[in-house]
Amino acid sequence: MSIDISQFLDTFYEESFEGLDTMETELLGLNPGEADVESINTIFRAAHSIKGGSGTFGLMNVADFTHVLETLLDEMRDGRRDVTQLAVDLMLASVDVLREMLTALRSSEEVDVVRVTEIHDQLETLLKGDAPSVEDVAVETPVKASPSIVGWNVSFKPLSHLFKTGNDPVRIIKELSELGSIKANVDLSAVPEFDLLDPEECCLSWQIELSGGATEEQVRDVFAWVDEDCELIIDAITSETILEPETLKVVPVPDARDEAVPLEPETPVITPVAETKPVKVVAKKSVAVAAKNPHAAESGSIRVGIDKIDALINMVGELVITQSMLNQLGEDFTMDKVQRLQEGLDELEQHTRELQENVMQIRMLPISFSFNRFPRLVHDLSSKLNKKIELKMSGENTELDKTVMEKIGDPLVHLVRNSLDHGIELPEERVEKGKPETGVLHLNAYHQGGNIVIEINDDGAGLNIDRIREKAIEKGIIGENDSLSDEKVHELIFAPGFSTAEVVSDVSGRGVGMDVVKRNIRDLGGIVEVKSKKDVGSTFTIRLPLTLAILDGQLVRLGDETYIIPLVSIIESLQIKAGNVNSIAGGAELYKLREEYLPIIRLHDVFEITPVNTELINGLLVVVEGDGKQAGIFVDDLLGQQQVVIKSLETNYRKVDGVSGATILGDGTVALILDVAGLVALSRERVKILRNQAAVA
Amino acid sequence: MNMIQGLENNTLAENSEGNQYLTFLLAGEEYGVDILRVQEIKGWDHVTMIPNTPDYIKGVINLRGTIVPIIDLRERFSLETIPYGITTVVIVLRVNSDNGSRIMGIVVDAVSEVYNISDDSMKQAPDFGQAISTDFVMGLGTVDDKMIIVLDIDHLLNSSVLKKISDQGDINS
Amino acid sequence: MPTILAVDDSASMRQMVTFTLKGAGFNVIDAVDGIDALDKAKKTKVDLVLTDVNMPRMDGISLIKELRTLPNYKFIPILMLTTESGTGKKSEGKSAGATGWIVKPFNPDQLLATIKKVLG
Numbered sequence: 001m002s003i004d005i006s007q008f009l010d011t012f013y014e015e016s017f018e019g020l021d022t023m024e025t026e027l028l029g030l031n032p033g034e035a036d037v038e039s040i041n042t043i044f045r046a047a048h049s050i051k052g053g054s055g056t057f058g059l060m061n062v063a064d065f066t067h068v069l070e071t072l073l074d075e076m077r078d079g080r081r082d083v084t085q086l087a088v089d090l091m092l093a094s095v096d097v098l099r100e101m102l103t104a105l106r107s108s109e110e111v112d113v114v115r116v117t118e119i120h121d122q123l124e125t126l127l128k129g130d131a132p133s134v135e136d137v138a139v140e141t142p143v144k145a146s147p148s149i150v151g152w153n154v155s156f157k158p159l160s161h162l163f164k165t166g167n168d169p170v171r172i173i174k175e176l177s178e179l180g181s182i183k184a185n186v187d188l189s190a191v192p193e194f195d196l197l198d199p200e201e202c203c204l205s206w207q208i209e210l211s212g213g214a215t216e217e218q219v220r221d222v223f224a225w226v227d228e229d230c231e232l233i234i235d236a237i238t239s240e241t242i243l244e245p246e247t248l249k250v251v252p253v254p255d256a257r258d259e260a261v262p263l264e265p266e267t268p269v270i271t272p273v274a275e276t277k278p279v280k281v282v283a284k285k286s287v288a289v290a291a292k293n294p295h296a297a298e299s300g301s302i303r304v305g306i307d308k309i310d311a312l313i314n315m316v317g318e319l320v321i322t323q324s325m326l327n328q329l330g331e332d333f334t335m336d337k338v339q340r341l342q343e344g345l346d347e348l349e350q351h352t353r354e355l356q357e358n359v360m361q362i363r364m365l366p367i368s369f370s371f372n373r374f375p376r377l378v379h380d381l382s383s384k385l386n387k388k389i390e391l392k393m394s395g396e397n398t399e400l401d402k403t404v405m406e407k408i409g410d411p412l413v414h415l416v417r418n419s420l421d422h423g424i425e426l427p428e429e430r431v432e433k434g435k436p437e438t439g440v441l442h443l444n445a446y447h448q449g450g451n452i453v454i455e456i457n458d459d460g461a462g463l464n465i466d467r468i469r470e471k472a473i474e475k476g477i478i479g480e481n482d483s484l485s486d487e488k489v490h491e492l493i494f495a496p497g498f499s500t501a502e503v504v505s506d507v508s509g510r511g512v513g514m515d516v517v518k519r520n521i522r523d524l525g526g527i528v529e530v531k532s533k534k535d536v537g538s539t540f541t542i543r544l545p546l547t548l549a550i551l552d553g554q555l556v557r558l559g560d561e562t563y564i565i566p567l568v569s570i571i572e573s574l575q576i577k578a579g580n581v582n583s584i585a586g587g588a589e590l591y592k593l594r595e596e597y598l599p600i601i602r603l604h605d606v607f608e609i610t611p612v613n614t615e616l617i618n619g620l621l622v623v624v625e626g627d628g629k630q631a632g633i634f635v636d637d638l639l640g641q642q643q644v645v646i647k648s649l650e651t652n653y654r655k656v657d658g659v660s661g662a663t664i665l666g667d668g669t670v671a672l673i674l675d676v677a678g679l680v681a682l683s684r685e686r687v688k689i690l691r692n693q694a695a696v697a
Numbered sequence: 698m699n700m701i702q703g704l705e706n707n708t709l710a711e712n713s714e715g716n717q718y719l720t721f722l723l724a725g726e727e728y729g730v731d732i733l734r735v736q737e738i739k740g741w742d743h744v745t746m747i748p749n750t751p752d753y754i755k756g757v758i759n760l761r762g763t764i765v766p767i768i769d770l771r772e773r774f775s776l777e778t779i780p781y782g783i784t785t786v787v788i789v790l791r792v793n794s795d796n797g798s799r800i801m802g803i804v805v806d807a808v809s810e811v812y813n814i815s816d817d818s819m820k821q822a823p824d825f826g827q828a829i830s831t832d833f834v835m836g837l838g839t840v841d842d843k844m845i846i847v848l849d850i851d852h853l854l855n856s857s858v859l860k861k862i863s864d865q866g867d868i869n870s
Numbered sequence: 871m872p873t874i875l876a877v878d879d880s881a882s883m884r885q886m887v888t889f890t891l892k893g894a895g896f897n898v899i900d901a902v903d904g905i906d907a908l909d910k911a912k913k914t915k916v917d918l919v920l921t922d923v924n925m926p927r928m929d930g931i932s933l934i935k936e937l938r939t940l941p942n943y944k945f946i947p948i949l950m951l952t953t954e955s956g957t958g959k960k961s962e963g964k965s966a967g968a969t970g971w972i973v974k975p976f977n978p979d980q981l982l983a984t985i986k987k988v989l990g
């Protein structure tokens with residue numbers, strides 16, 4: 001039977017990347033000098049798994065590389081080697097190399113051999129440096145397959161406990177018989193009287209004569225599993241018969257064989273032993289298989305906890321029951337059963353909703369997947385920047401949608417880099433300010449309503465208001481005489497084309513500005529805000545929807561059309577009071593709500609549709625907030641609230657201003673989902689234009 | 698019909714008899730589209746309007762869970778509009794574009810026939826003057842002395858999507 | 871058909887082993903570590919145990935020791951999946967009561983050959 005093992009490669013890659021993340025986290029937590037056994041064990045296990053898997057799946061270069069790393073870890077684990085900073089850094093570099101190798105292999109790209117060799121050599125050097133080298137053990141392979149040998153005399157005397165190891169002498173003898181023809185004599189002399197017989201003990205022994213061309217190695221191999229559980233004597237039968245009975249002590253040699261053969265298939269140590277062949281063949285075959293099946297990029301799989309799957313199965317079970325109940329009801333339906341029908345439908349609705357919630361749950365992952373890269377980032381950057389920084393993380397178990405997580409990664413890295421680079425001061429500077437030498441960067445995540453909130457907080461210098469103002473004026477973003485509140489000034493860092501870095505460093509000055517961060521977050525339906533105080537620090541707050549696939553919506557009617565406003569952006573809905581409506585120059589309207597004036601968004605105008613009524617007093621105002629700004633959307637009526645599945649308009653059409661997508665309502669028709677932030681921006685823009693036009697006129 | 702027969706027919710169609718075209722009527726003219734692009738033909742039904750789009754985009758419909766835009770071909774060609782009647786149909790087409798394919802529907806007066814038109818008999822379209830741009834016409838086929846205007850739906854419908862309302866003025870260019 | 875308990879903390883190895891054995895007609899129960907395996911072993915009866923050595927929570931060696939104390943598992947074959955560097959582990963496993971080992975890396979054919987050999 002031949003099995004295509006490449007089908008397990010995806011899982012292997014996935015778990016290996018996880019293993020590497022674990023290694024990285026643990027390595028970063030290691031303090032040079034003290035050997036944290038638990039940590040080293042965890043790191044060792046991860047390396048060990050990667051080695052085992054890569055060997056099995058034919059990724060020999062990965063297996064070879066990991067082998068050296070594993071040896072190093074093994075020595076640390078046994079206390080034979082100290083945990084030095086050098087070793088930790090080298091192992092971190094090894095983690096990077098492995099990650100690169102696996103990434104390249106997964107997408108069938110070339111592995112950077114130079115880099116791999118470089119780190120590999122450094123590991124070797126470190127290994128050879130002081131501790132005993134394990135390699136030496138492997139060298140000896142004393143095999144002399146003399147052609148004059150025509151068979152073997154085997155004396156096999158199992159110790160009494162043999163059965164308790166699960167081994168069966170008959171099986172062993174049968175296996176031996178596959179190497180040639182055998183003559184076996186059973187020695188019953190040790191068998192006690194029947195009443196004293198313990199069936200759990202082995203009391204038999206055998207004298208076996210094996211004829212044929214089997215090598216000593218092969219014979220020994222048959223007994224490899226029981227070498228410690230028996231007395232074994234193997235004598236060669238040579239062509240000159242009886243002469244030179246070569247007696248061999250069995251114990252140490254099989255180990256040497258095992259050590260030598262699969263250990264380093266590429267080393268010149270390989271002996272012409274039959275057993276080496278299968279191993280070599282495997283390696284080649286698997287490599288060929290791997291090359292034949294290029295795994296272009298990621299296939300986008302997701303690992304799901306069994307509990308989540310179980311919950312789903314339960315729910316589907318209940319759904320099936322309800323369905324069959326309804327089916328039965330339908331077969332001979334009479335009006336007196338209408339009550340039961342209603343109940344059944346209610347049940348169906350509830351199960352469907354639960355099922356939907358649970359299916360969505362499958363896509364949810366803890367944000368730790370995203371946070372996990374930061375210990376390394378902070379570790380690397382702080383030494384690069386000569387800063388002392390402590391990273392704190394909380395709320396790592398807060399869950400969010402896999403897609404959102406993937407897309408928030410880069411903006412988060414950018415913000416963290418920014419805090420490290422521009423926020424937290426150099427140690428001297430901090431001491432001067434009377435702050436502790438070590439700065440603290442705090443990452444926090446939590447749920448709030450239908451959103452996930454991620455905070456990046458540092459206790460650094462805070463945003464430099466004067467500098468930002470200056471820069472904004474210089475770049476023409478604000479006028480010289482504009483008076484802005486501190487918060488408004490802070491917001492300027494998100495303006496396109498703005499960058500405060502006095503020196504463009506390779507840490508955060510990568511040509512990507514905060515405006516891109518803001519745009520990326522907005523594309524995810526989220527917002528980012530900054531709060532900052534001089535010499536106290538800055539906090540960046542990101543608010544994101546938990547998932548991109550579904551949202552809680554308020555259905556509203558406008559003319560003959562139904563629209564959906566995301567519930568999260570609605571602040572309140574109110575009956576319009578005519579007295580609070582103010583028309584301003586140019587035709588724009590504002591609504592006075594408490595002490596605020598909100599622009600009124602007339603979807604009729606923005607969307608150019610025929611309204612059922614244009615009288616504000618006959619409609620309702622839905623007060624919404626988008627991008628931190630409020631506005632009122634004028635609608636004819638509020639319909640129900642429901643969860644809707646978001647469908648893209650772009651699949652078959654294109655992006656439409658003011659609309660974030662569409663959904664299919666219960667009756668099968670399509671309803672558009674409003675892009676509140678876009679609409680608010682649109683209306684503010686409109687008000688501004690109308691005002692300017694009025695001013696010019 | 699099994700697959701092999703199907704393939705044979707297709708090959709035949711391409712080699713000797715030419716391609717099969719579904720034809721439809723629009724303001725008295727008969728137009729043809731490659732039948733392999735036709736996903737389905739359905740009656741006119743309610744559409745959901747999309748804001749800020751040219752008038753010829755009637756809106757979107759739900760086609761088995763995907764959102765499909767519907768284009769009124771009379772309006773697209775700036776022909777006189779008529780009220781939709783019982784023969785009015787929506788032809789759902791697969792349109793190839795640079796980044797994959799789109800599913801879109803066109804509203805036409807009525808469907809007509811399926812014809813084989815060989816590539817040889819297809820003539821270059823002359824300049825129609827005002828009616829529709831020759832860019833959107835693949836060629837003119839003749840069947841039983843009737844002229845069939847074979848449309849280049851990829852070009853026609855992709856350009857329809859790309860144009861915003863502000864560009865509507867020059868669709869006939 | 872015999873039932874085999876396959877224990878490995880690596881999902882890909884587990885998949886490969888399970889797929890191979892099931893393909894050969896064996897019943898397979900899989901477990902992610904020693905504790906999981908012990909739990910499952912107690913609840914059922916298997917004909918052979920195949921276990922990885924290095925695992926979190928409870929490693930293969932401890933698992934073998936624990937299994938050998940159970941009446942149902944006194945004599946059944948227990949094979950370790952071990953790497954060439956685990957020489958020490960082999961004898962450790964042997965003294966814990968392992969029947970034998972399969973050296974990693976191995977391919978499906980080698981795995982099946984060994985299992986069939988042991989189960990006769």
